[in-house]
Amino acid sequence: MTTATKTVTVIPGDGIGPECVKSAQEIIAASGAAISWDEQIAGASAFRQGIASGVPDATIESVHKTRCVLKGPLETPVGFGEKSANVTLRKLFETYANIRPVRELPGVVTPYSGRGIDLVVIRENVEDLYAGIEHMQTPGVAQCLKLISRKGCEKVVRLAFEFARAEGRKSIACATKSNIMKMTEGLLKRTFEEVAKEYPDIESWHVIIDNCAHQLVKKPEQFDIIVTTNMNGDIISDLTSALVGGLGFAPSANIGNDVAIFEAVHGSAPKYAGKNVINPSAVIGSAIMMLRHLGEYEAAEKVENAMLVTFEEGKHKTGDVVGYGSPEATSTTAFTEAIIANLGKTSSRYRKREHSPIKLPKVSAEPALVFPKTRRVIGADVFVEANQLPSVVGPALEAAVEGSPIKLKMISNRGTQVYPSRGAITDCIDQHRCRFVLRDLSAGNEVTNEIINDLIARVTAKFNWMHIEKLQEFDGAAGYTKAQGED
Template sequence: MQICVIPGDGIGPEVIAVATAALRVLAPDLTIKEAEAGWAVFQRTGTALPETTLALAREATAILFGAVASPSHPVPGYRSPIVELRRTLDLYANIRPTVGNEVDLVVVRENTEDLYIGRERLEDDGATAIAERVITRAASARIVRTACELARTRQAYGHPGKVTIVHKANVLRVSDGLFRTVALEVAADYPELTFEERLVDVAAMQLAAQPQRFDVIVTTNMFGDILSDIACIHGGGLGVAASSNLGHGRALFEPVHGAAPDIAGRGIANPTAALNCVVMLLDWIGRPHAAERLRSAITAVAAAGIRTPDVGGQATTREVADEILNQLSAQM
């Protein structure tokens, strides 16, 4: 079984080094192959996602991804490698769990279309910028079905089995109107679940103020990107938030925090999100015992107060990593 590891930019290499070390302890039989992608690679080679990296990603059972630093202005030839990987490998479902005080919810985000298809252009001699939004029946149906299956699985473990369909169909009547229509059609196949609708602005307000009212949220790409970041506040913030990008027989796991260039190289990056990605990866490849060992180690180290500055501690990345690896060794 082969795992492709792509550290990326900024703090990506720092936190992925910790995650990879834990993965080697928990699953020494896995073959781990490292590849490169990101803004720094683009600056050096002219491509952010080299063909050799894409080939390794295609061959791998799963991918562990760090972070990329994308520019906020147009750069000819540059495309975000994580967006490109999601689309090329058809990793259509982004799964973002949030667990915290009285909160246990999941945002299920469509991952391949919407505004993130990258169809943008300037008109009127540069005075007007236009972005195309694409919503399809097929992509909408499969993401809502993914959310429903997840809600049904969670229901078996005591969760309420509620799916919240989030859209803005009152304004975006054609694009979000299609998403809403398809979502309600799929919902009819799951009579054992409870469904509700929320406009995205109302959902954002309620997610910030009353997150415990949600179980599984399903929505389009950009809305899901925003809502999942709001949700993670209730689980400890970006430093601990992990996500999975799932397709048919493929998976990519990435921390949510991004490249964080302001703290890169300072040795204070929180590796917890990357370690939580390893938990999700181990569960996905069918190794729940190993996943639980790492989950327990993460919890024990945080409970002991060994935390990086972003979550109120004074520990370095290395100190957190050493304690978690020591916990794993003690469990053997």
């Protein structure tokens, strides 16, 4: 065990958070780990102070100093109001990978008990739909931009392979929806397959995310590590937690090259706050991950074994296991005391896994990582608001660009080509994607900014537009996808 004291920013959180965090702090202190705490706030208490991000400057300054955070759950308004303070913290400190270990626990009985589940979901943590870039395109049409970068993919993929080596794991599955979203989800798949060549000691394979969910329910023991995009990972990591007892047992780590944030993944459960009935295991598990991150391996093993022995004894089961209000339910404080009493004991039924420091990936800090030899713009997609059917919008736009170097190729509505009609039965909305391309696509011809400016002026004379995307080719390959039914 190391002797130098390490300071950790602790954010007790909202609802049940303070009780869970206090439990973890007491156990860490009893283990002898050399940890001191700098307590800060985020979430509901910050929102009440009028801090729109939910993260005060003092908290940000603390994290910059300590580089390590133990955090309770934070409240976030749902469907309105401020951004998630949880997501804000992850983004502010570029904690680009979320690590969610899921392992069968002794004494925690589930329909999967005895199957030997021992897997980890590693989720990209800062981009994808969680970039949170949303717009109302029309009064009745909302848009969210799904941003996937080569840099983001490479960082999380490399971390997944390095994590596998650090824990002696042998297999990584990359789970994507690249059969539908070939550009965005496909970028993770292509990056994974390229990086995997550098790790021949680890088996790598790809699985479509819906099949992955199916297989996790059917045969979860086949998985070792799953690496996936942000939204997909958010969903399947909660699914995997349910396989071993639920979110009350689900720790997580948000890992970046500069800062690491450790937190339970469950919510703040305000209806149970202050009642001394909540299961603190997820926060304790997150604290164990934190101890390993800080090099406190002896203390981490000590705390983990004490918690496992407590599970094995079967005497201390919290309300989420036996039912809140049950006479068998153990209080949060009694559960904490039982773990402290078991410090120094070793689990007899839990196979020890070796842990070594994770070699954090080194990916260039330059904004651009991909450099095509050739590129050109061959057209543009203009999104317009029109309360008319495509049979009216199409001819109007064709007339508008008469005499221009570009022509209207097609209009899609909700992703399906509706003009020229292909016979699709589409219940149209008032947002139309209008694809314009060069009339002459011969080599050397290109759509310039002047042509696009002229196009927008012509479209504006007819319709209200709200969004435009250039149609680009990189090294001769289309940098855009076709609509359903488009030739």
